[in-house]
Amino acid sequence: EKRRILVCGGGNGAHCLSALAASKDNLDVHVLTLYQDEAERWAKHVENENMKLTITKQDGTQYDIFSKPSLITKDAAKAMSGVEIVFLVVPAFAHAQYFTAIAPHLQPNTLIVGLPGQAGFELQCRHIIGDKASSCTIAASESLPFACRIVEFGRHARILGLKDSLGMSALKGKACQLSFPVVETVQGILGEYPKLELLKNYIAINLMADANVHPPMMYGRWGNWDGKPLKEEPLFYQGVDDRQADLLSRVSEELLATAKAIEQKRKDVDMSEVIHLFDWYKIHYPDQITDKSSLKMAMRTNKAYDGLVHPMVKTDEGYVPNFNYRYTSEDVPFGMVVMKGIADLAGVPTPAMDEILAWGQQKLGKEYIVGSKLIGKDIGLARAPQSFGMTSVDELFDI
Ligand code: NAD
Numbered sequence: 001e002k003r004r005i006l007v008c009g010g011g012n013g014a015h016c017l018s019a020l021a022a023s024k025d026n027l028d029v030h031v032l033t034l035y036q037d038e039a040e041r042w043a044k045h046v047e048n049e050n051m052k053l054t055i056t057k058q059d060g061t062q063y064d065i066f067s068k069p070s071l072i073t074k075d076a077a078k079a080m081s082g083v084e085i086v087f088l089v090v091p092a093f094a095h096a097q098y099f100t101a102i103a104p105h106l107q108p109n110t111l112i113v114g115l116p117g118q119a120g121f122e123l124q125c126r127h128i129i130g131d132k133a134s135s136c137t138i139a140a141s142e143s144l145p146f147a148c149r150i151v152e153f154g155r156h157a158r159i160l161g162l163k164d165s166l167g168m169s170a171l172k173g174k175a176c177q178l179s180f181p182v183v184e185t186v187q188g189i190l191g192e193y194p195k196l197e198l199l200k201n202y203i204a205i206n207l208m209a210d211a212n213v214h215p216p217m218m219y220g221r222w223g224n225w226d227g228k229p230l231k232e233e234p235l236f237y238q239g240v241d242d243r244q245a246d247l248l249s250r251v252s253e254e255l256l257a258t259a260k261a262i263e264q265k266r267k268d269v270d271m272s273e274v275i276h277l278f279d280w281y282k283i284h285y286p287d288q289i290t291d292k293s294s295l296k297m298a299m300r301t302n303k304a305y306d307g308l309v310h311p312m313v314k315t316d317e318g319y320v321p322n323f324n325y326r327y328t329s330e331d332v333p334f335g336m337v338v339m340k341g342i343a344d345l346a347g348v349p350t351p352a353m354d355e356i357l358a359w360g361q362q363k364l365g366k367e368y369i370v371g372s373k374l375i376g377k378d379i380g381l382a383r384a385p386q387s388f389g390m391t392s393v394d395e396l397f398d399i
Pocket of ligand 1: 012089
């Protein structure tokens with residue numbers, strides 16, 4: 001008997017995951033895409049033929065698979081029929097509308113997976129699906145399992161590379177009884193790579209999201225910018241200076257203090273996955289970093305970051321920073337605001353994050369924070385616990 005899964009989204013990741021999963025004999029794949037006329041266009045393309053997915057394997061060789069979802073629709077009721085696992089494969093700003101669309105049709109013992117989740121995924125999901133959260137499990141991966149692109153919409157997509165390993169957290173509702181194991185089942189859908197690792201708890205992952213790097217890097221570089229366009233795009237990681245490294249380090253310390261404070265309040269919660277950014281680099285890039293003497297030097301000499309530049313817009317006068325790029329547009333409301341909110345619940349002061357957020361929200365034309373408090377008028381548009389009315393650490397864990 002086939003297990004039915006739903007892939008939400010119509011972008012790069014959604015194309016790849018749905019074709020990949022549909023190629024497995026034991027799976028039946030539905031797709032829900034709510035954006036514009038994507039569902040109609042995609043369904044039309046596969047009416048009489050399969051999709052093609054070109055996969056580059058770990059060893060560099062390529063192969064094609066041909067398959068297609070059995071249903072592609074913008075009708076959530078039809079999409080959700082008989083579904084045991086729901087994957088959301090869209091950027092974080094688009095998550096809310098999918099939670100809202102699937103909520104009325106969610107059956108008990110459904111697994112909801114954010115692929116990737118990004119900070120605040122579980123909190124927003126719980127808020128929108130309400131009481132149903134206690135009979136579901138909400139999982140989230142740290143990133144998309146593959147680097148991928150659509151080649152031709154609805155017809156052909158390409159997996160450019162698979163990660164070796166990928167962390168995933170799972171938050172189980174107290175009344176949820178899945179008939180299958182989370183990690184092994186998702187692994188079976190993805191295939192051999194990336195190897196999924198079950199992480200200890202979702203709050204640790206929220207605190208360790210990439211968003212603890214991008215906003216401090218942006219503020220550190222552009223906080224005192226004189227507004228003059230640049231001749232070249234500055235290097236992002238390899239150009240890190242003392243001011244940026246100091247901000248990154250202070251944010252890391254605030255997150256570590258938050259993890260410790262949570263462990264004190266909740267003896268049943270293991271926050272050991274929250275580590276200092278400097279340690280994180282040393283663990284994740286043991287061979288790529290040539291100078292491990294400081295956080296700054298580790299970032300400057302990490303070969304994995306060769307040539308990566310700041311997000312810039314080209315103008316007639318030169319390059320100017322792009323403050324609407326995801327390093328701020330996503331990593332503030334669905335990143336650092338969430339971390340700040342968790343720190344607040346834990347009772348930990350966060351002067352570094354407050355300073356970065358005050359700058360970042362101004363660049364985005366939003367107000368999340370006022371002084372050191374998350375009481376700005378736009379807090380409801382972010383994904384902090386406070387965006388959803390949560391007031392205690394216990395509420396984070398008791399679902
Ligand atoms: P994408 O950019 O392809 O997503 C675009 C899709 O999102 C659209 O097709 C549509 O379905 C939906 N969408 C876009 N605008 C929308 C709107 N205004 N309202 C509602 N829906 C809208 O995304 P992706 O490349 O599949 O990536 C998904 C996530 O994974 C992102 O968070 C991305 O940062 C992350 N990621 C992607 C890659 C990659 O290689 N593609 C790698 C690592 C991480």
